[in-house]
Amino acid sequence: MKSMQDYRTIMTGNxxxxxGAKLARVKLISAYPITPQTTIVEKLASMIANDELDxxxxxxxxxxxxxxxxxxxxxxxxxxxxxxxxxxxxYMHEMLHWxxxxxxxxxxxxxxxxxxxxxxxxxxxxxxxxxxxxxxxQVYCESNQEALDTIIMGYKIAENKDVLLPLxxxxxxxxxxxxxxxxxxxxxxxxxxxxxxxxxxFKINEEHPMGYGSYDTPDGSFMELKKDMxxxxxKAKRIIEDETRKFNEMFGTxxxxxxxxxxxxxxxxxxxxxxxxxxxxxxVVDILRKKGEKVGLIRIRYFxxxxxxxxLSSLKYVKAAGVIDxxxxxxxxxxxxxxxxxxxxxxLNVPLSSFIAGIGGRDVRIQDIENIYxxxxxxxxxxxxxxxxxxx
Amino acid sequence: xxxxIPKQELMEPGHTACHGCGATLAMRYVLKALGTKxxxxxxxxxxxxxxxxxxxxxxxxxxxxxxxAATGASISGLREALDIQGKEDYNVxxxxxxxxxxxxxxxxxSGAMERGHNVFYIMYDNExxxxxxxxRSGSTPYGAKTTTTPVGKERDFKxxxxxxxxxxxxxxxxxxxxxxxxxxxxxxxxxxxxxREINGPxxxxxxxxxxxxxxxxxxxxxxxxxxxxxxxxxxxYEFVEGxxxxxxxxxxxxxxxxxxxxxxxxxxxxxxxxxxxxxxxERWNMLLEWEKLYR
Numbered sequence: 001m002k003s004m005q006d007y008r009t010i011m012t013g014n015x016x017x018x019x020g021a022k023l024a025r026v027k028l029i030s031a032y033p034i035t036p037q038t039t040i041v042e043k044l045a046s047m048i049a050n051d052e053l054d055x056x057x058x059x060x061x062x063x064x065x066x067x068x069x070x071x072x073x074x075x076x077x078x079x080x081x082x083x084x085x086x087x088x089x090x091y092m093h094e095m096l097h098w099x100x101x102x103x104x105x106x107x108x109x110x111x112x113x114x115x116x117x118x119x120x121x122x123x124x125x126x127x128x129x130x131x132x133x134x135x136x137x138q139v140y141c142e143s144n145q146e147a148l149d150t151i152i153m154g155y156k157i158a159e160n161k162d163v164l165l166p167l168x169x170x171x172x173x174x175x176x177x178x179x180x181x182x183x184x185x186x187x188x189x190x191x192x193x194x195x196x197x198x199x200x201x202f203k204i205n206e207e208h209p210m211g212y213g214s215y216d217t218p219d220g221s222f223m224e225l226k227k228d229m230x231x232x233x234x235k236a237k238r239i240i241e242d243e244t245r246k247f248n249e250m251f252g253t254x255x256x257x258x259x260x261x262x263x264x265x266x267x268x269x270x271x272x273x274x275x276x277x278x279x280x281x282x283x284v285v286d287i288l289r290k291k292g293e294k295v296g297l298i299r300i301r302y303f304x305x306x307x308x309x310x311x312l313s314s315l316k317y318v319k320a321a322g323v324i325d326x327x328x329x330x331x332x333x334x335x336x337x338x339x340x341x342x343x344x345x346x347x348l349n350v351p352l353s354s355f356i357a358g359i360g361g362r363d364v365r366i367q368d369i370e371n372i373y374x375x376x377x378x379x380x381x382x383x384x385x386x387x388x389x390x391x392x
Numbered sequence: 393x394x395x396x397i398p399k400q401e402l403m404e405p406g407h408t409a410c411h412g413c414g415a416t417l418a419m420r421y422v423l424k425a426l427g428t429k430x431x432x433x434x435x436x437x438x439x440x441x442x443x444x445x446x447x448x449x450x451x452x453x454x455x456x457x458x459x460x461a462a463t464g465a466s467i468s469g470l471r472e473a474l475d476i477q478g479k480e481d482y483n484v485x486x487x488x489x490x491x492x493x494x495x496x497x498x499x500x501x502s503g504a505m506e507r508g509h510n511v512f513y514i515m516y517d518n519e520x521x522x523x524x525x526x527x528r529s530g531s532t533p534y535g536a537k538t539t540t541t542p543v544g545k546e547r548d549f550k551x552x553x554x555x556x557x558x559x560x561x562x563x564x565x566x567x568x569x570x571x572x573x574x575x576x577x578x579x580x581x582x583x584x585x586x587x588r589e590i591n592g593p594x595x596x597x598x599x600x601x602x603x604x605x606x607x608x609x610x611x612x613x614x615x616x617x618x619x620x621x622x623x624x625x626x627x628x629y630e631f632v633e634g635x636x637x638x639x640x641x642x643x644x645x646x647x648x649x650x651x652x653x654x655x656x657x658x659x660x661x662x663x664x665x666x667x668x669x670x671x672x673x674e675r676w677n678m679l680l681e682w683e684k685l686y687r
Binding site for chain 1: 428429431440441443447449455458459464467475476503506
């Protein structure tokens with residue numbers, strides 16, 4: 001049921017995620033400014049200054065410290081939040097492992113931006129794809145509304161006792177972060193009903209002193225703890241589906257869980273994409289469908305846990321599929337492509353192509369996706385760079 | 393004078409430190425002074441190993457382990473989160489070695505002190521990366537041999553003077569800064585009690601001699617830490633809300649009494665010992681000037 005207290009307005013993706021954090025009742029924020037994330041931390045600072053948000057904001061001296069602060073505050077039992085981008089995320093890399101290894105359900109917003117050199121501040125998912133093996137869940141948002149809602153859903157999923165893993169929620173730099181769209185700010189009471197207060201099964205407590213993250217030996221439980229993280233990541237799939245459905249029922253939204261399929265029912269060809277490229281691809285699918293082409297779209301929302309089964313079943317009857325990545329895995333095509341190849345291996349023999357597009361903020365145009373479709377139809381498969389200039 | 397060391401033990405037997413470990417004594421005294429309502433955060437260091445492998449723990453207080461560079465940020469997060477929950481009476485203590493403080497953790501330390509959190513940062517200074525096998529740190533004194541400044545044909549001992557983090561904290565105007573050493577446990581406890589009165593960041597650098605890394609017999613830890621003070625290699629001082637007090641109440645000895653007791657300095661020739669003497673005198677004179685400046 002959609003609440004009467006929802007408030008619809010126009011805002012940027014970064015403002016939307018700040019509202020998401022506010023609605024999730026985060027009590028501690030620690031962040032360091034980095035373009036294009038800066039307007040998130042500015043918005044949060046102004047919310048606190050204007051008494052709209054009851055939280056402490058620890059203004060740290062680096063991203064490494066931002067996540068270290070958040071890890072410790074969450075360990076003490078307080079719902080904590082941070083946001084970053086690009087080089088800031090890379091600087092956090094070590095702490096990313098500590099957040100997941102200490103099983104802390106932190107939610108972090110990441111504005112996807114290129115990694116230098118050369119310096120480049122525009123959209124590129126290489127920063128978060130570099131972090132896919134840190135034990136964090138990863139969501140790639142398509143709209144400002146989804147960016148707001150994912151913070152709320154993110155805490156609910158991460159804090160589930162069967163999951164207890166941190167989650168990063170992504171926006172493509174500038175395309176979402178700095179572009180205004182109509183966004184509904186959810187009713188606080190409904191959010192409170194959906195997302196209860198943080199209740200960690202363990203937290204710092206003088207009556208029951210424990211060590212948090214002490215060392216472990218080869219014969220101790222180190223290996224079992226790592227396996228438990230993998231098992232929890234697997235369990236998270238069902239919980240993501242459940243919690244997304246509950247959110248949809250409560251707020252009248254229509255989010256898919258791990259993936260979203262568009263016009264895939266009778267598709268001969270499938271385009272697979274994440275984030276805002278999926279928006280353009282959906283538009284292209286409509287254009288091509290009008291011309292009688294049987295093409296559909298699979299939008300991957302969750303890259304971690306990766307939806308192998310869902311993609312596999314979606315590709316069962318297609319003639320070929322193309323995966324568009326706004327990131328590069330050097331020497332092996334795009335990261336999403338690599339994941340899907342792994343999922344298909346030995347199960348399904350569908351020609352799969354990798355398309356690297358939009359690196360460093362290069363526009364991904366309707367024409368580019370139409371070209372991708374033509375390449376798929378022509379029966380070639382391989383790795384292609386889309387819309388690259390000749391470099392002299 | 394009656395003994396003023398609290399009886400309460402928050403360090404249990406069974407830790408895995410080397411015999412004669414100064415860092416173990418430092419933790420023991422700090423916890424005696426602070427009591428049970430204390431949360432300790434330790435980065436990669438000897439103290440990440442001393443409490444034992446999980447699930448065992450030597451200390452009767454919660455311990456948060458954190459990566460090497462993260463102590464300053466970790467105690468910032470702990471302090472604010474405890475305050476949010478109305479637990480202002482908890483002591484939050486960062487307990488880091490000299491590598492985690494003078495080198496990789498310096499940025500995080502400086503940030504935490506600048507933001508003014510109500511925390512203790514205890515640097516236990518064993519003058520090297522002792523947990524990884526005695527390598528040079530910024531806090532290693534001039535003349536010391538370590539495994540990365542070995543003395544062979546090239547006599548590659550540490551050529552640079554010690555980076556004194558407590559001095560840097562005074563320059564940053566941290567409300568409470570002190571130096572201490574395990575030879576004087578009552579002094580450590582008094583300093584912590586005084587620091588406790590201050591609502592803000594507190595930095596205490598405790599010289600913690602390391603028999604393994606300084607190459608001396610384990611039973612000499614107290615004697616050597618006393619000689620460090622008496623030879624003025626490690627002056628004891630307190631900087632309390634802008635006022636500086638230098639401890640001059642001890643019998644002065646020559647630096648050779650200190651360095652001859654440790655094999656890490658045994659290669660030094662007369663000229664090099666003279667250089668150490670000059671450093672000691674210059675720094676002592678600087679501290680006397682500070683006493684005049686911060687009165």
